[in-house]
Amino acid sequence: MSGKDQNKENKKFSKNLISWQKDFGRHNLPWQKQINPYKVWISEIMLQQTQVKTVLPFFEKFMQKYPDIKALSKSRIEDIFELWTGLGYYRRAENIYKSSQIIKNKHNLIFPSTFEEIIDLPGIGRSTAGAILSLAFNKRYAILDGNVKRVLERYFAIKAEKNIDKELWKFSENLLPKNKNDIYSQAIMDLGAIICKKKSPLCEKCPVSLDCKSFKFDLTNVIPIKRKKIIKKEKDLNYFLVVKNKNLILMQKNPNKGIWANLWCPLNFKTKDDCKKYLKKINLKPNIYHYASIKHNLTHMKLNINIYRINVENYPISEEFYWKNIYDKIATAKPFVEIIKKLTEELENENSLLFKAKKGT
Template sequence: MTGLSSEQCRQLLDWYALVARVLPWRETADPYHIWISEVMLQQTQVNTVLPRYLSWFNMFPDIQSLADAPLDDVLKAWEGLGYYRRARFLHAAARKVVDENNGDFPRQFDEILSLPGVGRSTAGAIASFCFSLSKPVLDGNVKRVLKRWSVTVNEMADAKLWLLAQQAIDQSDQPALWNQAMMELGATLCSAKSPKCGMCPLADSCASVGKVNEVCGNAPKTDKRSSVRDVHWQVKLYYQPECGLWLEKRPDDGIWGGLWTPPILEKYVPEQGAKPCYIHTLTHRRLHLYGEQIQQDPIGCGQWVKDISKFALPTGIYRLLQIYGLQMLE
């Protein structure tokens, strides 16, 4: 297979110049802002990120303020975004940049890549957007574009896709725009379902025009869902009007790591009476949450909370509290 010609590169960049969406992280080349946007956008859709990106800098205007903040404040700012490990990585990376590099964001690819929570694709985005380095981005969008453009079979190893992505960006003298254009193409025209090949600037050279359904789209996935397991958790709701709600901090590892929840019995065996429960679905687990209102005093490591707005709680717990009429705590 061959790389893209310079003519095809120009067509893609011309198309991008015409149709590019206006997004706030496209209005800056500041590495702190780009870094925050890229981490937020990991496995998270643009429309979900937009309001969170805009409000983030009210709380943490620069990397120094992020490094100085308590981790709990960072988790609270991340509340609802999911994959909470990302928030802890952000905090750790900010500390590292402040402690080891005087607060100056690293400018070399390997140093960027070495930051916690920054993998090859995110590092490529920061390196190209902020410092014009010819490093490719290979996210879900770009992978789909390259698979469709280059081959007619569905599976293609990541190693080959990285090679293809690097060859492509080496053809371009504008790595930042090139990466942006590839992502934009995947996010808009070359979407997973019903791609619009008729409008695509790469249609002339694409191997999949007219048969995209066979390539990386509607092909059946082989039992990826078998790993979605059902788990049953009893959520112990200690609520006393004069004290509030009893919350515990979850361990850093595992589901909802570092967030605050009522005490949870994780290996709960529901009785035959089939008590109603709220089902909260994650990527790999279906959480069956059984609320249990308890009058006795709690024991263990936790605290009474009258105003939970200062604490980072997972979305599933908010839903459960609402069902039990405890939303007044919010």
């Protein structure tokens, strides 16, 4: 096909998508109502590698607590972590916090509107920047998320066995319309989510099926090519619920790398023996009870988490630890939410038994 013809095809693609979006696209997502750059930004960060349905309750909570950049800029990182508990990819929470400080100090609390300024914010890469610029500012920038990749690979019948983002970016940019870039970006994502689904795409309802090479050559079940599956490593982890006075739990801040980086979790040792040695070292009785076992599946590993309980009367004060009251809000990783809740209930029970015993004597 000549360059001129290709150009014509590209125009038809965006025109069809924009027209389709008006009738069949998504218009009632919470970040689309009274749209502004702040909402688009927060939603785009939450939606990185995370399905819409999962994001919805987190987004609502976030907007209630931080309705605008000013409110967000007064936050503490711990508060954002607390709100992020269970959503995963916790680096995103940190990046939102850091960005809020940059927007306060550099941009006078106004969300920036140029590509350079936006991509300069932590946690915002080329695709998220493109999404914000098109959706919130109606500027002519491309996106390349999971939906768009799948649509492009199918439409152009690209059999990619490895990373071909460089080419896909080129395709994505070539297809951009001159106007209505806000509707177009929404349209191509909606198409991927609603029509051009990973499994059983609804080609009969697709506005661009007639020009789709995979549809034409019956390749929609082959493309996109399945990526070779990763073998999950199994990992055993040991966490220790150190309980003091039946209402305090010892929490420890994770290092700035690895899983749950910078998040507060219960005390962690490689083995139970390591924990025993440590307790002896600080003159505590090494009374450790097995408390629970949790299997936690992640994308890249399978975790077997053993939880132990230790009752102590005192504990040395240190900067890397803090005592969390069982009634305080939790800013931690998902597996510990339920465990701490369970522990809280049991401690309440133990406390009431203790109370009764005292009363009886």
